Amino acid sequence: MRILLIMPDANMHKLHVGSFVRSFREAPLSLSTLAALTGDATDIEYTLVDESVDPVPLDFDGDLVGISVITGTARRAYALADHFRSRGVKVVLGGVHVTAMPDEARHYADCVVIGMAERIWPGLVEDLRAGGLKPEYVEDPPSGDFVEGLPTPRWDLMRKSGYMAPYTVQLTRGCTHACDFCMVPVIWKRFQRRPVADVIRDIRAVPGRRFAVSDVSPFEDVEYAKELLRAMIPLKKKWGGLATARITDDPELFDLLVRSGCQFLLVGFESVRQPALRGIGKGFHKAADYAELMRRLHEAHIVVQGTFVFGFDHDTPDVFDMTVDRIQEWKVDIPRYSIYTPYPGTRLFQRLESEGRILSWDWGDYDTMHVVFRPKNMSPVALYEGFRRAYRDTFRLKNILGRTIAGGRNFPIAFVGNLTYRVYARRLYRQKAFEMPVTRRGEHQVVTRHAVDRKTPVKDQGAMPRS
Numbered sequence: 001m002r003i004l005l006i007m008p009d010a011n012m013h014k015l016h017v018g019s020f021v022r023s024f025r026e027a028p029l030s031l032s033t034l035a036a037l038t039g040d041a042t043d044i045e046y047t048l049v050d051e052s053v054d055p056v057p058l059d060f061d062g063d064l065v066g067i068s069v070i071t072g073t074a075r076r077a078y079a080l081a082d083h084f085r086s087r088g089v090k091v092v093l094g095g096v097h098v099t100a101m102p103d104e105a106r107h108y109a110d111c112v113v114i115g116m117a118e119r120i121w122p123g124l125v126e127d128l129r130a131g132g133l134k135p136e137y138v139e140d141p142p143s144g145d146f147v148e149g150l151p152t153p154r155w156d157l158m159r160k161s162g163y164m165a166p167y168t169v170q171l172t173r174g175c176t177h178a179c180d181f182c183m184v185p186v187i188w189k190r191f192q193r194r195p196v197a198d199v200i201r202d203i204r205a206v207p208g209r210r211f212a213v214s215d216v217s218p219f220e221d222v223e224y225a226k227e228l229l230r231a232m233i234p235l236k237k238k239w240g241g242l243a244t245a246r247i248t249d250d251p252e253l254f255d256l257l258v259r260s261g262c263q264f265l266l267v268g269f270e271s272v273r274q275p276a277l278r279g280i281g282k283g284f285h286k287a288a289d290y291a292e293l294m295r296r297l298h299e300a301h302i303v304v305q306g307t308f309v310f311g312f313d314h315d316t317p318d319v320f321d322m323t324v325d326r327i328q329e330w331k332v333d334i335p336r337y338s339i340y341t342p343y344p345g346t347r348l349f350q351r352l353e354s355e356g357r358i359l360s361w362d363w364g365d366y367d368t369m370h371v372v373f374r375p376k377n378m379s380p381v382a383l384y385e386g387f388r389r390a391y392r393d394t395f396r397l398k399n400i401l402g403r404t405i406a407g408g409r410n411f412p413i414a415f416v417g418n419l420t421y422r423v424y425a426r427r428l429y430r431q432k433a434f435e436m437p438v439t440r441r442g443e444h445q446v447v448t449r450h451a452v453d454r455k456t457p458v459k460d461q462g463a464m465p466r467s
Ligand code: B12
Pocket: 007, 009, 010, 011, 012, 013, 025, 026, 027, 028, 029, 030, 031, 033, 034, 052, 066, 067, 068, 069, 070, 071, 072, 073, 092, 093, 094, 095, 096, 097, 113, 115, 116, 117, 118, 121, 182, 183, 184, 214, 215, 216, 338, 343, 344, 366, 367, 368
């Protein structure tokens, strides 16, 4: 059996040099996790393609195409699905967006998978083999225990040179919090921890010293995290991952984190203002403590990518300059900005829709780089302009050096990371695709819901077809 698994292009965080493309991220686990689930079955030949770094083989004529869909890539995913089905290849769609919007997704697929696929995928492949692929498979047990006994992902099937960190390890699923804009608590209703022994087995299997963790907030169960970090120390690896701003609250946990080899953390600061944090359900983050948090992380030689969001209902037009100033003051090594985005399925989406504030239903705009809703205290244009001005100001060379030069041994990583975002900040002003498509289209010109261009051949549509 020949199975092609695709992650459509998300059009971001990558470097192009001629035909060479590298993503500035860790390798995603969605496809390599699926491919591992059928174990040693030697009669299954998988091809895994992350379109952000490699082209999709449009002439594939095997038995099944599986496509992993997040909201921002839904358009591309549906166009690819159409393409392969028109060639007579069966298509299954799964992932975050399909789980939130199964009724939409089934228009474009022979089969949809709702929720986590660990307990589903092997049976689905067997059904396909027997000619009895069902139209829908739902996570079983619902929100259940599927993280025990998972195989090590098939990292070998992804192109290693495509990523800054080609080996990604998973510790947990879900999150203990429920911020209003976040998809995680919506689709993974329970926070689940993998057995420590399974995680350690995976880390041992990583060739070389470095790996990444892409879990959204793996250290919120402090006792579990301590047990895991303790077990990681003897492995003497170096790693990077994500954490909430509470990571330094428990001194023992933080000490173990440092000793386990943590060198990089992405922290979702979200806002420099406490009322905004409270408003989105992230009041457990204390903006007043961010300076001290940064000081402690730097003391431990951890490089910090700090993500900030603009467009909250508490945001006023002065938020942009204030955020840029605080980031300089706290010396956040690699800052990143996003526009508040109501992903379908989230509380935020429901609220903004009921208030009549959604401006675009084109999922291609849901990449956190476009304004897709009407902000409360400023116009959509002011939000977009503030967002890209903040990018431009933050990534001026003088500001980059101001933040990173005192970083000692962290300086090279932080500096290179900043240069990447500097290129991106420039793109925001230069490239047509970033020209505020929603607001420039006019507020009342709502885009056709998840429309797929059926006239242009898929190869000519570009990675992110736009209306
Ligand atoms: C790596 C990653 C990326 C990578 C790859 C994207 C991708 N397609 O996953 C990159 C860097 C490109 C990326 C970009 C962005 N990302 Co991202 N990313 C992740 C991250 C950290 C890990 C994904 C992963 O490997 N998960 C582990 C695997 C095992 O889980 P999984 O993907 O859900 O797969 C399971 C099931 O969903 C299912 N499944 C998934 N695909 C398929 C396919 C088939 C055929 C089947 C049967 C089953 C199936 O089976 C798997 C096993 O159970 C997740 C958070 C997370 N930890 O999941 C966010 C996440 C996917 N990203 C998110 C967001 C918001 C973004 C950005 C907007 C962020 C930003 N501001 O920059 C951009 C999107 C840009 C765009 N144009 O849309 C959101 C998605 C929300 C949404 N509704 O789309 C997530 C969930 C984080 C969050 N807090 O909400 N991201």
